[in-house]
Amino acid sequence: MRVDDALLLGAVSNLRRDTGLPVGFAGIAGPSPRMRLTAFLGNRGTALDGLSVRAGLGLGGKALALTRPVVANGYHSATTISHDYDEPVREEGIHSVVAIPVVVRRRVRAVLYGGLRDEAVLSDRTITAALHAARDLEQTMAVEDEVEKRLAQARPLAEHQEDAAPRERLREVYGELRALAGQVADSALRARLDAVCENLTGAATAAVRLAPRELDTVALVALGLTNAEIAHRLGLTAETVKSYLRDAMRKLDANSRLQAVTHARRLGLLP
Template identity: 40%
Template sequence: MSFETDTPIERRILARSLETLRKHAGMDMVFGGPVHHGAAAMEITDLTGVRTRSAVNLVVRNGEGLGGKALMLARPVSVADYISSQGITHVYDHAVRPEAIETLAALPIIVDRTPRILIYLAARTHVRLGDRWFDSFTPLVRRLERDIAVEDEVRRRLSLMRTTAEADRATLSRADLYDIAQELTNLADQIEDETLRAKVEAVGNRFAPVLGSARSQEPPTLLRPREVDVLEHVARGLSNREVAEALGLLPNTVKSYLKSAMRKLHATNRVQAILAARERGLLR
């Protein structure tokens, strides 16, 4: 069973947040990346608003430069005139100068006392950054911290289930399998990233009981052929976009078919719909 994605948690969460951060900050550039080995270093992997590629894949070490200072102190730091600042080392000036950065702030995203992402907010002019400016980022920072914590918990639970439940699947009762599938459904509902959510749902589908001849005695539910097609693809772990591509539909059409199928099956989410469809013999 595989539930990993090709891109680390931190990069996916950062990539989808860059433009929101830039608009909120009112800055010219936002860039950053995941923190490695506790807080030993970070790598700049994702950027927006840049003019050059001078900072791409730059590794910033703890204590070096403004970002390294933020890692060392585990709190936000800033400089109003980067090039002339005396409060930081200038080992990364070769990456900063081509972008003509004047004002720079470094914002660590910390989960369980460990920095996980370091975000830079940069302007090519002088900008006054006070406590009120930094405080305005608190809701965004809390959301990023929550997203990382949720995905950490998803992986922890999936790993635990993989090593315990799947190994003993032959001895688990139908009720046990249903409980596992339901727990995974609840976890999936907390995930914003569509690709990871689909993968978690796919793992839940694998634990969902397939009744065969012992199907529910509920009255038959009539689904349209396309609704069944969509559910079958969702059960394989495909996202709405991937289902749309596979079936030659628009993503909004896929959402419409899913919503209709869920209503007919009295389900509140995708995994519940798949469970209900299997109960009724509508899916293999």
């Protein structure tokens, strides 16, 4: 899926926050050996805005080609990069830069940059913090890709869920979506997933409402997972999963795991 501009800008914001660097920006990498700089924070002008960077050229182009971070302390005198983009970098007043590729499924989807304007060098701690920002973006994008894949599977199944085979597959896909939702830290993406799952079940009209984590848990119980397996999928402890399941069973007036799933389906909380 296409890199969302708001998601990219959020990653730049996180990079600046975590590194303390005064300027951050990012480029979207397409299928061609180029990327375009689109997201900026802390910039002084528009010299870099919309710049098309070719793979292998400049700092970001080198990161794009090598699929690994590249650092230039003293950018304008660096001998390890080409200097095809010196003029816009100079106009922005940047002295040292780190460029980090965002790699999802072995393909560079974006490059994050962080820069200093004074003549200090980028410390290892700063570079590590920038790497963490890129890894967080990679994880978010990987989850979004998986969500889109599961949604594409769910749509045709939802149209034929009166048939036994599509209905069972829809239930599997729904459970996988709930598991993905449990991994999402971004509140907006989580809300989107919850809305999609409600559309697949009609849960908006249900007489009983489960909290998102309770619904995640019951959906995975429906797939036959144990508490330990659910905990692993959702990044929780087994005790926490047990607590969510207990609360869900109370709301559903259920005395067993199977009964909780049956009642949830009858109420339209699960497909």
